[in-house]
Amino acid sequence: MCEFPNHDLSENEISFLTEIPKCEHHLHIEGTLEPKLLFELAEKNNINLPLNFPATHEELAASYNNFSNLQDFLDVYYIGCNVLINEDDFYQLTLEYLTKVSKQGLKHTEIFFDPQSHTSRNLSIDLVFNGIKKACDEIFVEFGITTKIIMCLLRHCSIDDCSATLDLAEHLIKDGKIHGLGLDSSEKPFPPELFEQVYLKAKQLNPELRLTAHAGEEGDSSYITNALNKLNVERIDHGVRSIEDPKVIERLANEKIMLSVCPLSNVVLRVVQDVSQLPIKKFLDANVPFSINSDDPAYFGGYILDNYLEVQRRFKLTKKDWAFIATNAILGSWCDEDRKTELLLNLENVMNKYHDF
Numbered sequence: 001m002c003e004f005p006n007h008d009l010s011e012n013e014i015s016f017l018t019e020i021p022k023c024e025h026h027l028h029i030e031g032t033l034e035p036k037l038l039f040e041l042a043e044k045n046n047i048n049l050p051l052n053f054p055a056t057h058e059e060l061a062a063s064y065n066n067f068s069n070l071q072d073f074l075d076v077y078y079i080g081c082n083v084l085i086n087e088d089d090f091y092q093l094t095l096e097y098l099t100k101v102s103k104q105g106l107k108h109t110e111i112f113f114d115p116q117s118h119t120s121r122n123l124s125i126d127l128v129f130n131g132i133k134k135a136c137d138e139i140f141v142e143f144g145i146t147t148k149i150i151m152c153l154l155r156h157c158s159i160d161d162c163s164a165t166l167d168l169a170e171h172l173i174k175d176g177k178i179h180g181l182g183l184d185s186s187e188k189p190f191p192p193e194l195f196e197q198v199y200l201k202a203k204q205l206n207p208e209l210r211l212t213a214h215a216g217e218e219g220d221s222s223y224i225t226n227a228l229n230k231l232n233v234e235r236i237d238h239g240v241r242s243i244e245d246p247k248v249i250e251r252l253a254n255e256k257i258m259l260s261v262c263p264l265s266n267v268v269l270r271v272v273q274d275v276s277q278l279p280i281k282k283f284l285d286a287n288v289p290f291s292i293n294s295d296d297p298a299y300f301g302g303y304i305l306d307n308y309l310e311v312q313r314r315f316k317l318t319k320k321d322w323a324f325i326a327t328n329a330i331l332g333s334w335c336d337e338d339r340k341t342e343l344l345l346n347l348e349n350v351m352n353k354y355h356d357f
């Protein structure tokens with residue numbers, strides 16, 4: 001007998017979850033690099049993969065079942081980053097992601113990129129940014145999907161390196177092309193407070209810059225509190241370990257701080273054994289706003305819709321629960337108010353179209 005609840009989904013649930021307008025807030029563009037494209041780009045760009053690297057894209061995909069924690073995954077993820085060389089590589093990567101999710105009801109997405117993974121290899125930040133942006137602009141014209149681009153600092157790098165990376169990005173931050181700042185990579189032992197001065201400096205470059213940080217994925221709930229108190233972030237990426245502290249939960253609900261939760265990622269990286277162990281129902285009961293996201297979909301076995309469907313398989317949520325999730329995902333987005341109004345209207349139409357399940 002199955003240890004965890006796993007309900008079959010009805011046609012009604014699948015159509016509803018496909019159509020419901022989705023906003024993604026936690027998506028590393030480098031994490032959309034599918035094994036096949038990784039090998040194609042390695043060959044095109046004459047990149048030698050490590051000797052112990054799987055020999056085929058099928059073997060590489062199979063190896064993704066064996067991550068035992070975040071660091072294990074990051075070691076492979078950074079090897080993948082090395083095959084991205086030209087502006088066109090970043091364009092192709094981003095276009096493939098956006099084309100896929102255009103069929104999954106995605107309406108708005110906020111895309112992370114890791115400048116240091118590329119500037120450390122002497123690529124210019126403009127080359128990386130321009131490749132991503134070109135795909136975003138084309139997809140907006142074709143499908144009406146809106147996007148924002150967020151740069152993340154790698155917390156395993158030195159503070160000086162992070163600060164120098166802000167200098168490289170200064171023109172993109174000042175003119176609002178880079179819309180937000182995030183913090184990713186190995187969470188422990190690099191707590192948020194180490195980056196206080198760097199976040200201050202970024203906000204001084206442009207007071208409109210939006211702020212977020214990964215916290216409470218592997219780190220305990222003090223990482224969430226310190227990201228809020230020391231970095232002044234407006235939302236928290238992951239944040240599932242907030243459930244260990246009722247005071248943090250109360251604060252997230254009262255201050256309407258959204259968590260960008262990544263269910264399939266949490267299973268593959270062994271934060272939980274199974275999606276049913278995530279505190280989804282507890283967040284709903286406590287009125288904690290959260291969105292559902294794919295994190296690094298090429299590595300974690302699914303894009304945004306797969307994450308929505310897996311949550312439904314495990315929790316059997318009601319239409320009202322989904323309205324709460326989708327509304328908060330829209331309200332927690334960093335798009336303009338007109339776009340939010342448009343998406344809320346779209347959500348209302350979808351809610352009216354489907355009967356309860």
Ligand SMILES: Nc1ncnc2[nH]cnc12
Binds near residue numbers: 031217295
């Ligand atoms: N889930 C994750 N946590 C931290 N850093 C990341 N970089 C890419 N994916 C990440």
Ligand SMILES: [Zn+2]
Binds near residue numbers: 026028184214237295
């Ligand atoms: Zn992430």
